[in-house]
Structures are given as structure tokens and as C-alpha cells.
Amino acid sequence: MERDGFISYSHARDRELAQALQRGLHKLARPWTRRQVISVFRDTTSLSANHDLWSSILGELQRSRYFIYLASPEAAASRWVQKELRFWLDNRSPDRILIAVGSGTVHWDPAAGDFDWSRTTALPRMLEGVFRAEPLWVDLAEVRRSRKYSLRQAEFRSAVAALAAPLHGRGKDELDSEDLQQRRIALRLLRGAVTVLSLLLVTSLAAGGYAWQKRGEALDRARVSASQALAAHSMELADADPRKAAQFALYAEEAEPTSESARALARAVDANSSAARHLQGGLGAAAAYIGSGGAAATQVAVSGDGSTLAYFSDLGGGEVLGRDVHIYDIRKGRAVKSLDARWPLGGGALELSADGRILMLEVSYNRIQIWDVRRAKLLRTITASAGEKLARAFTRLHAYAFSGDARWVAATYRAPEDEETLWLSVWNARTGERVGHRTTQGNPRLSFAADSGLLTSVDTSGAGRSTWDPRTRRWENGGRLPDIPVEGRSVALSAGGGDAALFGSTDKEKAELWNLSTGKRLASATSSLQQAVLPADDSGPVVAAQGKQVSLLDSKLRPLRTLGSFSWPVRSLAASNDGRWVAAGSDDGAVSLFSTDGAGLHRSVPNEGRLKAGELAVDGRVTYRSGPNGTDLWAVSEGGDGLRRLGRIPRPVEAPDMAVAATSDGSRVTVLDQGVFSSWDPRTGTREGEEKALAYRSAPDRGLRLFYLADDIHVVAAWDRGVLLIDTRTWSVKQTLLADDGAYQLLALAGDRKTLVAVETTGGAVHVWRWPGQGGFEEVPTDAVLSSTSILSAAVSHRGERLASVDADGRISILDIRSGRVVLSAVVQEPGSQDIVFSRDARTLAHAFTTDTRSGLELWDARSGEYLGQWALNTPTPPTDAEEPSLQLASGAGSDVLTLDSGGTLLRRSLDIADWRAKLCRIVDDPLSKADHDRYLSDLTVDAPCRP
Incomplete structure (x- = not known):
């Protein structure tokens, strides 16, 4: 069915306005006897639920007579709007584009015969030079601001009539008159x-x-x-x-x-947690497809500097792909122009230069193409041999290498003159000249050194190692590899020409890591390691494909953590020289990019103080490490880092008899030592003012708690009888809470420092106060009781909506402070730390746990009390055999939480469900x-x- 119009707009900006515009176009000048005169498509209402999103939109575009662009800066920047508009410009006349400006500006320059792009913000630049004369456009900015979307409103009615006139094929005034007549008829019938x-x-x-x-x-x-x-x-x-x-x-x-x-x-x-971007999904239905010669159907390459990813696949993305090499800018996080290339059916060689600017690609019949990636331009084609004259099994390169400076390319191949002989050649990639040529044996692997361009060839038949020097253009035979069982095994050489080589496992042999220069075996592993990428300098982690998984191994080939998994076995693997960026492609065409530092989901942050869990104490939102000569202090950073060093004070802080708290900017800390208060500047280590002793004491064997309020002037402290509000300028007690209550109070302060909660450690009774910003606390009535056993720790959500506690039996309780209802009372799944932290939106709660071999976080839904599962902390630096796993937990900036383990790894993770959604959308945004x-x-x- 043909449609009269298609509305393209920004969902984030103009959903309501687009809905009103569609409704107005359908109603204007509609006879009372007919349901609808014209049909205008808008995706969220016109699509049925059983449609694939883009294919359905494409069909509606093909059926529409007019393209109605609801203009705004957000629409101009929208990838979907640009995609829809590009289709229209490629397949329809621009004369049938109607523009309604919802926000931003549109200016026509009569002299230039085009829009004034220095002043126009609501249109995408792809419309530059498209129109021969000023197109029809109406201004809906004032209507959008007033939100008066009715045909009875003059401005909205006029704009709708102007847009509807071309759709009806009538003049605006005639259409408006017809609409009024139809309204009069309908009104009489209505009465x-x-x-x-x-x-x-x-x-x-x-x-x-x-x-x-x-x-x-x-x-x-x-x-x-x-x-x-x-x-x-x-x-x-x-x-x-x-x-x-x-x-x-x-x-x-x-x-x-x-x-x-x-x-x-x-x-x-x-x-x-390690995924930076899933670039395309796999085509499971065609996973049994095998290309020519049974070679890899999916290939990936990462530049040495980690700036660029190149990939291609015969399969993937839900359909058979076009024959393009896709380019992804890792640093900018976006795809760039693809290369119109034609690799052999079933795959072929693919390598990037160190800076990601030049690409080497194998194409059909033993030919090598050199591409300029930025300009998407083919520079030259190198012919290794007349592959079209060879038997099918020989019409491809057997091994290949591309130097980091994009100067040299090497490959092994067969020629029709003698199909039994395997040739190894080196070419100057800038000129296409062949500068090295010899026969070789077995199935060698090739690698160029990063600094000198020296080419290393390792023969898997056991013949040994040889090198080619670009300065002399001569081969040197390094002899057989001593005592290294290589025959029939895959070989991975160090990136950049290092001395290490990983010989893959077979049915009978282990995978082994060797130093080729010394002939010394460095490590071995029993797991399958048919594919691996070794670090450029022979140090750091090894990236390996183990069946359907991509894993990170240490220098002893012991597993550190899994980077990602696929539905089908991994077929191709690549990594940057520093090992930070890893790409992999699977048998069914799926391609993913991983980051070994977490890529933002679970991100490793610097630990400049080399701190370890168990060395630190946390009190009053301050983390500190104390010794006999002084105390070093840190606070959670509000930026992208982990812990922010505040400084050092020349006195120890020893729990449980002492406590410390810091102002929000960390410029001042207050120390409480058995009733004696003192303030310090941690940046200089000097004391500010005099010490003050108050006639109060802490409860025996219970320790002290001390917090600064939001004004950075007042502190609160729990004592043996009650809770005190103290002005640090005068050390005077401004308010005493629970003065006659003999039970010990465990204090917890909300993240905004305005809600104070005291929990009786024996009995579990809860007392809540709000601080208005000046004066004293105001009590919030509640009769809640958390637990009948001893309370060990408590935490309050950022705005004071919920309270959580852990008791001596390992039971977690969550109290909704506003309703006074306990929504959760459950035993923790794993023992260990008593630390608990809320997300900023108070929807989730995290509890740190440790066992004999691992540590991590347990998560709960703080509204319903439902258990959400665990996040195991598989860190890059696991504890040594002499260290026991331990974990420290602290609230981070926004909705983040910081975890510090016994190995000193500091990770930042988000607890906010909205943040989870946003981050997952960044790595996979395609529809079902x-x-x-x-x-x-x-x-x-x-x-x-x-x-x-």
C-alpha cells in the first residue's frame, strides 16, 4: 500500500511533536464519513511488533511519496535519520522533501542558492547543494515550546496545512477551507x-x-x-x-x-566486562559454510598502536555480507569508510601497519593489495604467482607478514611452474619490487621486527629458523631449533619480531612457549592453544583462543581471565603491540573488540600508592594507611581515577580507639582520639588550631565513627551514650541525640551528607535524622528493627532512601526509610568482608565477599530484595600463593564502586542499572x-x- 508521507525525526528530542504532527496530518480536511484521507508513516506507531526494524523502515520509505523531515540539531546528528535521508536522496527526488523545524535554525541564502550553513543548525550537511530553489519548510519551534498540539491552535493548524497541501495535491487555502466545511458538517451531526x-x-x-x-x-x-x-x-x-x-x-x-x-x-x-564493541553478530544458520580451500571465513587485524581495527567475513550480521573490508577507529569508537576489496572466498591474509594507515590484503589468485586506509584507496597490487593456473588447494598464500613501518611485505606461496615447491618472497610494499626470493620447507610462520624490519621465518617441519635483513637483502640460516618439538604444530611468533614463539598443542603434545635465541623452554600448558598473540617485547600477558573463548594468559601460560566468548570457535585473533586491544572473529562471522583494561564496564584504574586490601582502613569516607610515624590519607576521586591522595599527617590513627574524617575537598581532616579532637591540613601535614578534649568517651571495644556533614564545618560522632553534633570551628557540642540511650550506636551517613542513621548494634533498632543545612538535626520517625543479633556494619543510600546492614550471622537487611518497611532479610551467599555499598539511584546494593581462592561482589535489588547474582573479580594480578584473597569496597563517584584486592588491583565498576544499559548499548546497539x-x-x- 502506497503511503503519502514518511516522518523522520529524533526519538530523543521530538517524539511527542512527531506524534502530534502525524495526528494533525491525518485529521486535517478529513470527511466525517471517512476514517483517513492520507496515510503518513511514523515508526513507533506504524510498525507491527513482528518486524525487523530497518527492513520495515526501508519498505515504508520505498512506499512513501513525500519525506517529512522534523528538523532539529539532534535529528541532524542521528545516525538513523541520516540513514533514512541518504536512502531518499539516492532513490527519490529532493523536491519531495518537506521540512518542519522543531528546534535549531534554518536559513536560506538566495545569493548562494543554498542553505546558509554558517547559521543553519537543524539540517544535516548531506543536504548541502541538494535543492535548486528554497524548499518548503515550516517553523514549529514556538509550537514545540508552547506544547499546544491542536488543530484549533492557529500556529499549529497553519503549519500542518502547509505540509498537508502537497500530500493532498491542493493549495493550502483550499485545503483549509475544506477542513472548516467538514468540521461544520461534523458539528451538526455531532449535536x-x-x-x-x-x-x-x-x-x-x-x-x-x-x-x-x-x-x-x-x-x-x-x-x-x-x-x-x-x-x-x-x-x-x-x-x-x-x-x-x-x-x-x-x-x-x-x-x-x-x-x-x-x-x-x-x-x-x-x-x-572486557568487550569494547561487538562489531557484528554471527550467522549461526550458515556456520557450517566452508570457503575455498577451507580457509578462515573471518579475519581480523589490529594496528600495533591500537588505533585501528580491520576485519572482513564471508558470514555475519544475520546475512551474507558485501565483499568489503570494514575499518573501525578504535580511539574514536566509530566505523570509518570501508574498503571496496575482494578477498578470496573463505578468507585470506589481512595485516595493518603499526600506525593503522596502511593495510595489506590477500586477494584471489595469490595477489596482495596495499591500501591507504584513511583515503580508502588502493595503492598497488603485488602478484606473487599466477594463482589462477594452480590447483585450487594452492591458490592462496600459506604464510604472510607486514612490517610495522608498511615498507616490507612477505609471503609464502606456490607457483604453476612447480607446484611442489613452496616459495618465500619479500617485496617493497611502496614500490611493489620483489627484493628477496627463495624456496622454503614445511609450513613456516613469518614475523618482522618492530625496530629493524628484520624478517624471521620459523619452519614447523623442524627445519629451523632463518632471517632476512632489509639492509643487506640477504638470508641467514639460523639452523635447526634445538630440542623444540615443532613438527605438525601451529606457531605464533612475538609481535614485532621478538625472540619468543608459542608452539600450539596437538592431541599428544602440550602447548609450549620457547625462546628461539637460547633454545630454552619458558612455559607449557595442557589446554588447547592453537591460536595466540604474543606481546611485542616478550613480556606481559599472552592472548590466546581456546575453542570458543578468548583468554588472557600470564608469562607461564596460566589463565588470568576470559576476555570474551563466542557461539562458535574462534577463527582469527589479533592484538595491539601493548596487548590492550584484542580483536577476534569466529567461525560464524561474529567479530568483537576487547579491551584488557575493561573498556569502561569494569575498568582498571591507577593505584599510584601501590595500596593493597588489608593494609588500609576506611573511616568517615577516608581511606588511610597508618604507621608509627604518621598516616597517609586518600579519598575516592570524583573524576575518572580511583583513589585521590590527600596527603599525610605526622601522627598515627589506630582503630578502634581513633577515627578520622575529611571535608568534601580533602583540604582538612579531623582526628578523634579518645575524646580529643584536632584538625589538620593533609597537604602540608600541619595542625590547624588547638586540640580540644571533650568530656565524652567511646563505648568499650566498639571503636569510634566520625563524619563531616555537607557544610564541611560540623561533624557527628557516636559515643557511649548518644550521638553528638559538633562545630569544628569552636569544638562546641551543638546537639546531643539519644542522650539517655545506653545502647551503642553504629553511625552511617548518606552520600549527600544530609541523612544520618544510628543503628543499635544489639537489638537492631534504627534512628533516622535529616539535616536541613543549618541548625540541628530533625528526627524522622521510624519503628524499624533490622536484626536481633549484633550489627557489624551499615550503609545509607546517597539521598537517604534506604538503609542496609550486615549482622554477625552474615544476614543482610535492607530498610526502606520512607515507609519503614524491611524489604530484604537474607543470608549472604559468600562469606568475607562486611563492606556494603548502594548504587547512587538506590536500586542496587553490593556486598564484597572473599573465599579461599577468589573474591567479588554480590548484588541485590534494593527495592524488592531479589538476589541479582555475583561479579567475580578476575583481576589481571591475582594474589600470590602466600597471599590470602581479600577485598575492600568503597563508594565511588556517581554510581561507581571501587574495589581494591589483595594484589593491589583497583577496579571501578558501576552499580547503576541505567548505566548498565547505556554501557551495553555502546557495545551492541543493533535490534533483535x-x-x-x-x-x-x-x-x-x-x-x-x-x-x-
Whole structure:
């Protein structure tokens, strides 16, 4: 069915305005006897739930007569809007583009015959030079500001009439007159019908209201069921296919936020903790496809400096791909122009120069292409041999290497003159001249040194090692490899020509890491390591493909952690020289980019003080390490770092008899030592003012707690009888809370430093106060009791909505302070630390745990009390055999939490579910396939969760 118009707009900016515009175009000049005169498409209402998003939009664009662009700066920058507009410009006349300006500016320059792009902000630059004359456009900016979206409003009606006139093929005034006439006819009929309908209304309202209520309940149940089913499938996929797990978790949360969707998001975040971007999904239905000669169907390459990723695949993305080499700018996090290349069916050689500017690509029949990546330009083609004359099994390169400076390219191949002989040649990549040529044996592996360009060839038949020097252009035979069992095994050489080589495992042999210069075996492993990338300087972690997983190994080939997983075995692997960026492609065409420092989901941050859990104490939002001669202090950084050093004071702080607290900027710390207060400048280590002793004492064997309030002037402290509010300028007691209560109070302060909670350590009674910013505290009535056993620790959410505690039995309790209701009382799944932290939005709660071999976080839904699972902390620096696992937890900036382990690794993780969604959308933003959409979301309207 042909449509009259297609509305393209920014969902984030103009969803409501686009809906009103569609409604107005449908209603204007509509005869009362007809339901609709014209048909205008808008995606979120016009699509049925069983459509694949882009294919459905493409079909509607093809059926539409006019393109209505709802202009705004956000729409101009939207990838989806640009995609829709590009299709129209490539396939339709620009004369049929109608522009409605919702925000931003549009200016036409009559002299230039084009828009004034120095002043126009609401249009994408792709419209430059498109129109021969000033196109039709209307201004809806004032309508948008007033939000008066009715045809009875003159400004909105005029704009709708101007846009509707071309769709109806009539003049604006004629259309407006027709609309008024139709309204008069409808009004007369309406008055006649009102009397009859009024009689029916009373009886129908009751039945209609009941039916509407039931319909709403049924839809709510359907959305909840769909969310739960999507979340369950996400959990099933988390280990095998983290990309799909993230996709299903995002749709589960979009369908309906539930505890199950939160659990699926938490699991997806953990499974994708090292993923920087899933560039394309796999094509599982065609995974059995085998290309020419059985070579890899998917190939990846990463530049040595980690700036660029190149990849291609015969499969992937849900369909057979076009024959392009895709380029991804890692630093900017976006795809750039692809290369119109034609690799051999089934795959071929792919390598990038160290700076990512030049690419080497194998194409059909033993030819090598050299590409300028930035300009997407083919520079030259090098012919190794007349491969079209060879038997099919020989029409490809056997081994290859590309020097980091893009000067030399080497490859092994066969020639039609003598198909039994394997040739090894070196070419000048800048001129195409062949500068080295010889026969070789076995199935060698090649590598160029990063500094000298020296080419190393290691023969897997056992013949040995040889080198080619670009300065002399001569080969030197290094002789057989002493005592290294290489025959029939895969070989991975150090990136940049180092001395290390990893010989892959076979059915009978272990994988072994050797130094080729000394002939010494460095390490061995029993696991399958057929593919690996060694670090450039022979130090640091090894990246290895182990079946369907990409793993990080230490120098002894011991597993450190898993970077990611695929549904099918890994076929291609690449890494930057420093090992930070890792790319992998699987048998079914999936391609993913990983970051060994976490890429933002679970990010490793600097630990400049070389701190370790167990060495530090945390009190009053201050982390400190104390010795007999003084105390070093840190606070959680508000920026992207971990701990911010405040300085040092020349006195020890020893728990439990002492406590310390810091102002929000860390410029002043207060120390409480058995009733004696003193203030210090940690930057200079000098004391400010005099010490002050107060006639109070702490409870025996319980320790002290001390906090600064939001004004950075007043502190609160718990004593043996009550809680004190103290002015640090005069050391005077401004208020005494619970003065007659003999029970010891465990203090906890909200993140905004305005809500104070005291919990009786024996009995679990809770007392809550709000601080208005000046004067004394105001009590918030509550009769809540958390636990009948001893309370060990407590935490309050950022704005004081919830309180959590851990008791001596390992039971966690969560109190909703506003309602006074305990929403959770559950025993922790793992023993260990008593540290607990809320997310900033108070939706999730984290508890640190340790066992004999591992540590991590347990997560709860702080609203419902549902258990959300665990995040194991598989850190790059695990504790040594002499160290016991331990973990320290601290609130970070925003919704982040900092974890410090016994090995000194400091990680920043987010606890905010909204942040989980945003970060998962950054690594996988494509919609569900049509089959999955039909299976889980049939008859439901659920937007794509990652569309802007």
C-alpha cells in the first residue's frame, strides 16, 4: 500500500511533536464519513511488533511519496535519520522533501542558492547543494515550546496545512477551507448524536471502563512475561555468547523493568566486562559454510598502536555480507569508510601497519593489495604467482607478514611452474619490487621486527629458523631449533619480531612457549592453544583462543581471565603491540573488540600508592594507611581515577580507639582520639588550631565513627551514650541525640551528607535524622528493627532512601526509610568482608565477599530484595600463593564502586542499572532479529532499547 508521507525525526528530542504532527496530518480536511484521507508513516506507531526494524523502515520509505523531515540539531546528528535521508536522496527526488523545524535554525541564502550553513543548525550537511530553489519548510519551534498540539491552535493548524497541501495535491487555502466545511458538517451531526449517545454513555461507561482495565492488566502481564522470558534466555547465553546475552537483557529491561531483567543486565555486564564493541553478530544458520580451500571465513587485524581495527567475513550480521573490508577507529569508537576489496572466498591474509594507515590484503589468485586506509584507496597490487593456473588447494598464500613501518611485505606461496615447491618472497610494499626470493620447507610462520624490519621465518617441519635483513637483502640460516618439538604444530611468533614463539598443542603434545635465541623452554600448558598473540617485547600477558573463548594468559601460560566468548570457535585473533586491544572473529562471522583494561564496564584504574586490601582502613569516607610515624590519607576521586591522595599527617590513627574524617575537598581532616579532637591540613601535614578534649568517651571495644556533614564545618560522632553534633570551628557540642540511650550506636551517613542513621548494634533498632543545612538535626520517625543479633556494619543510600546492614550471622537487611518497611532479610551467599555499598539511584546494593581462592561482589535489588547474582573479580594480578584473597569496597563517584584486592588491583565498576544499559548499548546497539522479535515480543510495542 502506497503511503503519502514518511516522518523522520529524533526519538530523543521530538517524539511527542512527531506524534502530534502525524495526528494533525491525518485529521486535517478529513470527511466525517471517512476514517483517513492520507496515510503518513511514523515508526513507533506504524510498525507491527513482528518486524525487523530497518527492513520495515526501508519498505515504508520505498512506499512513501513525500519525506517529512522534523528538523532539529539532534535529528541532524542521528545516525538513523541520516540513514533514512541518504536512502531518499539516492532513490527519490529532493523536491519531495518537506521540512518542519522543531528546534535549531534554518536559513536560506538566495545569493548562494543554498542553505546558509554558517547559521543553519537543524539540517544535516548531506543536504548541502541538494535543492535548486528554497524548499518548503515550516517553523514549529514556538509550537514545540508552547506544547499546544491542536488543530484549533492557529500556529499549529497553519503549519500542518502547509505540509498537508502537497500530500493532498491542493493549495493550502483550499485545503483549509475544506477542513472548516467538514468540521461544520461534523458539528451538526455531532449535536444530533449527542442526545442518543448520552443515553448510551451511562450504560457503556461501566462496561468499557471494566474492559479497559482488564485490557491494561493483560498487557502489563504480557510485558512482564516477555521481560522474564527475554531475561531467562539472556542468562542462558551469558557464557556462550555475551553479545546476544547483552542484546536480550536490554530488550528485557525495555519491555518491563523487573528483578529478572536487572539480574540479566548484571550478568550481561559481567560477561561483557572486557568487550569494547561487538562489531557484528554471527550467522549461526550458515556456520557450517566452508570457503575455498577451507580457509578462515573471518579475519581480523589490529594496528600495533591500537588505533585501528580491520576485519572482513564471508558470514555475519544475520546475512551474507558485501565483499568489503570494514575499518573501525578504535580511539574514536566509530566505523570509518570501508574498503571496496575482494578477498578470496573463505578468507585470506589481512595485516595493518603499526600506525593503522596502511593495510595489506590477500586477494584471489595469490595477489596482495596495499591500501591507504584513511583515503580508502588502493595503492598497488603485488602478484606473487599466477594463482589462477594452480590447483585450487594452492591458490592462496600459506604464510604472510607486514612490517610495522608498511615498507616490507612477505609471503609464502606456490607457483604453476612447480607446484611442489613452496616459495618465500619479500617485496617493497611502496614500490611493489620483489627484493628477496627463495624456496622454503614445511609450513613456516613469518614475523618482522618492530625496530629493524628484520624478517624471521620459523619452519614447523623442524627445519629451523632463518632471517632476512632489509639492509643487506640477504638470508641467514639460523639452523635447526634445538630440542623444540615443532613438527605438525601451529606457531605464533612475538609481535614485532621478538625472540619468543608459542608452539600450539596437538592431541599428544602440550602447548609450549620457547625462546628461539637460547633454545630454552619458558612455559607449557595442557589446554588447547592453537591460536595466540604474543606481546611485542616478550613480556606481559599472552592472548590466546581456546575453542570458543578468548583468554588472557600470564608469562607461564596460566589463565588470568576470559576476555570474551563466542557461539562458535574462534577463527582469527589479533592484538595491539601493548596487548590492550584484542580483536577476534569466529567461525560464524561474529567479530568483537576487547579491551584488557575493561573498556569502561569494569575498568582498571591507577593505584599510584601501590595500596593493597588489608593494609588500609576506611573511616568517615577516608581511606588511610597508618604507621608509627604518621598516616597517609586518600579519598575516592570524583573524576575518572580511583583513589585521590590527600596527603599525610605526622601522627598515627589506630582503630578502634581513633577515627578520622575529611571535608568534601580533602583540604582538612579531623582526628578523634579518645575524646580529643584536632584538625589538620593533609597537604602540608600541619595542625590547624588547638586540640580540644571533650568530656565524652567511646563505648568499650566498639571503636569510634566520625563524619563531616555537607557544610564541611560540623561533624557527628557516636559515643557511649548518644550521638553528638559538633562545630569544628569552636569544638562546641551543638546537639546531643539519644542522650539517655545506653545502647551503642553504629553511625552511617548518606552520600549527600544530609541523612544520618544510628543503628543499635544489639537489638537492631534504627534512628533516622535529616539535616536541613543549618541548625540541628530533625528526627524522622521510624519503628524499624533490622536484626536481633549484633550489627557489624551499615550503609545509607546517597539521598537517604534506604538503609542496609550486615549482622554477625552474615544476614543482610535492607530498610526502606520512607515507609519503614524491611524489604530484604537474607543470608549472604559468600562469606568475607562486611563492606556494603548502594548504587547512587538506590536500586542496587553490593556486598564484597572473599573465599579461599577468589573474591567479588554480590548484588541485590534494593527495592524488592531479589538476589541479582555475583561479579567475580578476575583481576589481571591475582594474589600470590602466600597471599590470602581479600577485598575492600568503597563508594565511588556517581554510581561507581571501587574495589581494591589483595594484589593491589583497583577496579571501578558501576552499580547503576541505567548505566548498565547505556554501557551495553555502546557495545551492541543493533535490534533483535525478526525471528527473535516474533518469538518474544509478538503483539507488543517495544522500542529498540539503543535507538537514539
